Amino acid sequence: MSPVRPLRVDAARNRELLLAAAEDEFAERGISASVADIARRAGVAKGTVFRHFATKEDLIASIVVGHLATLTSVARRQADAPDPGAALLEFLTVAADQRQQHDLTFLQSASEDDARVTAVRDELLACLGVLVDRARDAGAIRSDVTVADVFLLMCAPVHVIENLSDPTPGLWKRYLAIIFDGLRPEGANPLPQPAPSLP
Amino acid sequence: MSPVRPLRVDAARNRELLLAAAEDEFAERGISASVADIARRAGVAKGTVFRHFATKEDLIASIVVGHLATLTSVARRQADAPDPGAALLEFLTVAADQRQQHDLTFLQSASEDDARVTAVRDELLACLGVLVDRARDAGAIRSDVTVADVFLLMCAPVHVIENLSDPTPGLWKRYLAIIFDGLRPEGANPLPQPAPSLP
DNA sequence: TACCAAGTTGACCGAGTGGTCATCTTGTTT
DNA sequence: AAACAAGATGACCACTCGGTCAACTTGGTA
DSSP states (O other), X not given: OOOOOOOOHHHHHHHHHHHHHHHHHHHHHGGGOOHHHHHHHHTSOHHHHHHHOSSHHHHHHHHHHHHHHHHHHHHHHTTTOSXXXXXXXXXXXXXXXXXXXXXXHHHHHTTTTOHHHHXXXXXXXXXXXHHHHHXXXXXXXXXXXXXXXXXXXXXXXXXXXXXXXXOOTTTHHHHHHHHHHHHSSTTOOOOSSOOOOOO | OOOOOOOOHHHHHHHHHHHHHHHHHHHHHGGGOOHHHHHHHHTSOHHHHHHHOXXXXXXXXXXXXXXXXXXXXXXXXXXXXXXXXXXXXXXHHHHHHHHHXXXXXXXXXXXXXXXXXXHHHHHHHHHHHHXXXXXXXTTSSOTTOOHHHHHHHHTHHHHHHTTSSSOOTTTHHHHHHHHHHHHSSTTOOOOSSOOOOOO
């Protein structure tokens, strides 16, 4: 592709340290965590942050890209699992678990018009679409549910409990179970609104 | 109760203007809306904000108290409706609708250790508990779902779509329908975690 | 109408923000 | 080992924030 020369080893290490520190700091302090604190946590000076990431928004987008890419690979791995319903549930479980650990749901909206983010998100949607279609064909989920629905609901179990002061670890599984039961065909009532089309 | 002398008429008017302006401003700009902008929108000086509300957090708590009180009265009104299942669904519809209009879900966590907020929240939990118990006894919702579950899930339909750039009005109804189907007894699978106890 | 407490104002403060840049350090290459 | 570009540094900048307060207005009251 592009003949970019590789990063110097110390620079590459600092970049990883910064990403990890930023994830932790955002998880603890929310979106308003400061660049200075992130730099301190990574053990570098503030200027180094801006050498690796043009702006704070760019740093956030980089984190989100990493998370979405992980989810994409999870979806791809489940694409030919024998039980399509179990495959979709497994994907949603991993998705919620990843988000639970670092509580990064809010970062996504903060970087929704970043080109890299939308690209990897579209890739995830494509892979997730395969899982949803297979689950629907197998009768594991109701026929009127779309990929967009699943993508939007993906974040819900963690969102539901994120206002709790000290939630039981794994409590999100309870709400994933309830929501997934709502996606099942048994006893499904007709949905009042057409499914959204993700941009 | 307390023999507090009533507010002067202009002060009372400014207080209402401030609360309304703050709701709008928070809805548009999120939690980081500035006190100065809120004052400008209300047509008063910044100092006036702090005469009515000790801190920005206090202002937020006042808004949240108002919302929770409204929900409490809605729950109370549904307490003796003929169809307990429909009554609970109606409450959740009003709750989501109220939140949809001003997108205030995030304000709740910002004021969770305010005494007034917890007081009115506990009152809401009590009234909502009546609705949930009646719905469960009538077989309208599954037996393993508690008030805490419903309270936590109450915000979910709006949360689900709040990352969309321009959601269809009423799209939240789609996700309320899915989630409510997940609360129904038909085809319910056992829940993997015990229900949380709200503090 | 005259008075005064209640209410309003906006300049001001210190703390903290994201971002810059001249200067210094260091990994890499020859 | 010499040389240099890539990278790291932290003082610095302009700006915004929540919050304060002395000076000024104004609504209620006797």
